Amino acid sequence: MSGSVFGQEFRISTFGESHGKGVGVIVEGVRPGLELSEEDIQKELDRRKPGQSDMTTPRKESDIAHILSGVFEGKATGTPIAVVIWNADQRPSAYDDIRDLFRPGHADFTYLKKYGLRDHRGSGRASGRETAGRVAAGAIAKKMLAEHGISIRAYTLQVGPIRAKTIDYGAIEKNPVRCPDPAVAGEMADLIRQLNAEKDSIGGIVECCAKGVPVGLGEPVFDKLDADLAKAVLSLGAVKGVEFGAGFASVEMRGSEHNDEMNAAGFLSNNAGGILGGISSGADIVFRAAIKPTSSITREQRTIDTSGQERSIVTEGRHDPCICPRIVPVVEAMTALVLVDHLKRHTTLFT
């Protein structure tokens, strides 16, 4: 079965391609009675939309959220909420040149081989544009989590070799990189601009922190909270790795260092990243995602065409030279979807 559904108790089903009529999502599991407006969704979509700054693709999409169902007189009714975002600035013909070519780092080759045909217009379903539906659903999830005192913040921790040294939430939305350290945000932006000028791109790390998560979320043994978050984050095309708490640094640690001891006030450290045995511990949930450099670059690269002939390709089009700034709201959205799903799953244990 196609994998366009996510979640068990708070479930989303996305649809749509980059240069088709639009993208959208059906959201189920929203609490009946939740106050919900298109503006609630719009403010998150605005953080993801293209053209926000010179860091991002100049594609012009106002990305307006339209609620088609499930909301009546300003409140969720408990029935499915469908949201559609029409594609305004489609330029399918801009992709005619690559109709028969496989762009390196893209899913062109694998989609064609898997399905036997492919919508080549701007990556079709494999486009990052698909995540607009996720962000719309995440906006609703965040509203529900807020009722339980749970908040989520993601930010660009690292761009290439430049890493934030301080985490100041107030700084994040004030710079185009979404870096929480004002001291290095400019340096990061300069690096991104430089790579863009060099027709190249760069990777980075996005860190995410969820605060206020109660003890008890996560369903052993397979649906551990970290397992489901890992899946959520790796389901984003640009992510190549994820680590929780001490993460890969755990490899060289001893048990006596790594174990988070407790006293009456709680945990004395957080190497676990807020999750023990797959269940939230009440400490902050902290994880980091490795973001690969954007695959679309305007340099010539070697590839083949659909008949197997060797060719060279320059990926024209409109792209972000570093995906971190725009993936930040998407990581938050995926985290929100997992947390609200597990909040509901936990509740159901006790009926």
Add this chain to the structure above:
Amino acid sequence: MSGSVFGQEFRISTFGESHGKGVGVIVEGVRPGLELSEEDIQKELDRRKPGQSDMTTPRKESDIAHILSGVFEGKATGTPIAVVIWNADQRPSAYDDIRDLFRPGHADFTYLKKYGLRDHRGSGRASGRETAGRVAAGAIAKKMLAEHGISIRAYTLQVGPIRAKTIDYGAIEKNPVRCPDPAVAGEMADLIRQLNAEKDSIGGIVECCAKGVPVGLGEPVFDKLDADLAKAVLSLGAVKGVEFGAGFASVEMRGSEHNDEMNAAGFLSNNAGGILGGISSGADIVFRAAIKPTSSITREQRTIDTSGQERSIVTEGRHDPCICPRIVPVVEAMTALVLVDHLKRHTTLFT
């Protein structure tokens, strides 16, 4: 809903606690007609069982697989295959001392808070012993994958700071660490023994490589192959991170370096780790899991008891000072479960 079921088309459902009557699994989705015996399962269980070497816990469990259903005259019938592994060397009373204490790094605290009660005997359901059911199911999955030319090998790539420099599959099962580099295997073993003597433990990295995977496995957008593998691996209690292909090294790479170019012979590099857009590309699938140091150490640590009083604890019992050697077959099993599930999911697209 409790999270003890894994997979969509090849589905397993595990049960059992560390010091209860036994552990087991129901496996669904096995091809009717597949030749299957208890020996097929036993040989994989033997790689996971305790007491294999001085690297592992001395708990005595022969871990014998009993097939209760779904096999008739040596062949799978297409009905659910139940496998049970009785617990022989239970010593529940050995855990009486920790009945009211939370062991640092363990799930004691979170299980009690989540469920309101806990089976404290050797971690109960949170024990690594639960993975015996996964390995039994994985053995069946491997048989099915072999029919399609797919093979999976995992190994201990790193223990603490010591990392393998060569990958020799022939070496893996010849040393107790399951290290693929004979030149450093002894060094790794010595480090583990030293930490055991120091009443401490150490982390490591397990790498896994799947060969022969055809192009096309993985179901965008949420059930990407890497997303499902990430979930599978993070569902193991000791894993703190996962990365595919270039993984976290992608962070500092440029697009022009990271993109895997193609020529008529195929991909010129494998930074993607064999997965593009969540779909297998035909290249080897390669990922690495960060394994934390064993939480159970016989050093005194600070903790609290169930009434919130501060206490100190020494985790007696029988433990592995490094989890890598025994988690290797479990990582292979989880990988096999994901691959056979996606093989079946892909097939169903074309009816």
Add this chain to the structure above:
Amino acid sequence: MSGSVFGQEFRISTFGESHGKGVGVIVEGVRPGLELSEEDIQKELDRRKPGQSDMTTPRKESDIAHILSGVFEGKATGTPIAVVIWNADQRPSAYDDIRDLFRPGHADFTYLKKYGLRDHRGSGRASGRETAGRVAAGAIAKKMLAEHGISIRAYTLQVGPIRAKTIDYGAIEKNPVRCPDPAVAGEMADLIRQLNAEKDSIGGIVECCAKGVPVGLGEPVFDKLDADLAKAVLSLGAVKGVEFGAGFASVEMRGSEHNDEMNAAGFLSNNAGGILGGISSGADIVFRAAIKPTSSITREQRTIDTSGQERSIVTEGRHDPCICPRIVPVVEAMTALVLVDHLKRHTTLFT
């Protein structure tokens, strides 16, 4: 979790309310490469739409299908197909009078009690209008089944006490009742008109027959083919019962009468209705659904209001005096969804 998703391998997710912006469906599991146009869907929607004859509600809805995604250059791509049908003739204010009243036989009372609020406009989500999405999806399912030689026909077997004595497929679409027996079709139509004139309504039986279903569809023990068909049909609001083959007549039969004996040519009878042990036998699949009389009648009835006060109510609005004619295409659609789902599920057994 809300129950707006149906199917495992061919999965649909419907949304929308009777007097909101529109209704629709996301369809997953369509074979990549299937030729598909909006016309394919439209012809089935036209059989369900209101205003076809004097048997049906005069609500004016042209019910135009719009495909938003998943089809490229006339072919399904393997990604989710979203279809939306805009509501044109909404008259939400027509329902202002019943905002605080529970119409007898309707879901008004149960929706309000379940969700704590209700979209009272024309039954909201509980409206028969929701089935437009099912019929759109069923049209796609029928195209896929046709490739396997499977066809489905439903028809009005009985209206009140008047029952068809012959089954002539050619007659069905030639009379407004969709009765397969031209000899009684006029009588049925007259009865329906008479009840309408009396401000009342009448029940009936819809029979459905699937031909060409291969042996082997159905997944014991819970997802038996008859079990899934029963659920599919009972998920239609007006259905109060279902029976397969000999059905309720089996009660008074002996085993020696009921068992379908076999000879070299196949089964000698079909009391089983084409399903044995939950698996299709190759014989025609035959079942009947009991349809209740339409709940909306323009006679005065006793009820209560939302504050519990006793009131009387006359359900104005636009209604069908007998649901049979318009539920026929919906029963076919639900049958098609189940059959294509099980066709795909069966295939996946053998990977």
Add this chain to the structure above:
Amino acid sequence: MSGSVFGQEFRISTFGESHGKGVGVIVEGVRPGLELSEEDIQKELDRRKPGQSDMTTPRKESDIAHILSGVFEGKATGTPIAVVIWNADQRPSAYDDIRDLFRPGHADFTYLKKYGLRDHRGSGRASGRETAGRVAAGAIAKKMLAEHGISIRAYTLQVGPIRAKTIDYGAIEKNPVRCPDPAVAGEMADLIRQLNAEKDSIGGIVECCAKGVPVGLGEPVFDKLDADLAKAVLSLGAVKGVEFGAGFASVEMRGSEHNDEMNAAGFLSNNAGGILGGISSGADIVFRAAIKPTSSITREQRTIDTSGQERSIVTEGRHDPCICPRIVPVVEAMTALVLVDHLKRHTTLFT
């Protein structure tokens, strides 16, 4: 995927064949802290087991329930509860004669064609014996429902043409037919004995009534409470039809008769069978299942063998001449599974 899993929030997974090692079930979704013993399960199994009276098969099975996991110190822990019931009186060789024959009315033909091989010993997985696992799980479900004031009673309403005229719950377990009307119970038993003597069998109707179900259970639009109950009941091999409330009698009713009017005290009738729009209304939930005559009869019947040759067959073995008495506890179990699942599903809406 094989269909051996039932339920979403209270989920069971059954395994086992009639003449293999045993049958069993994994139950998930049990409230942590629920007091649970093997005796709780045994008392329901005793109602289903063979050899209770001269109405039932003389197969000797004590059907003892063994809990393998998920219960600690007399309470459910929230982890999967595995229950196994060993087969004691297997006589696989008793079926050697029918190894290559298809018994009329049985699933022999369809299983072989579906899976390509079959466990012919006493119907294998298609045996009624598989329902022992359902009854074990149902016993747990009933305990949970009782905490919410919900009770379920099923009984034999009709055997052949003989129908109960009164419903006296106290009478049900006092006669071997489980008939609620003492005045006709003896007549029913005599008819069954007579048919047994004639080497034949007879059908019947089992009615089920759930009391105390709160308003609000059921998840439109597909997972309506009646839809899920219909599936549950039709998943029993002997059931050929189901009807709710007025059921098939609705066909000849007018809306003005069928609609259940309301006054301040509640509903004035219950033609709906306690479910409106797929949601429980607070009235008793009432449905009836049509039970076919037992397929196994010791009369000669025409059939074919696996090579397609025409043969005659006499189904020896140990069988119930009327399935009603023993299916009563199974119908209750399936009803309990659906109700507790929907109770949990409803709860999760409001997080």
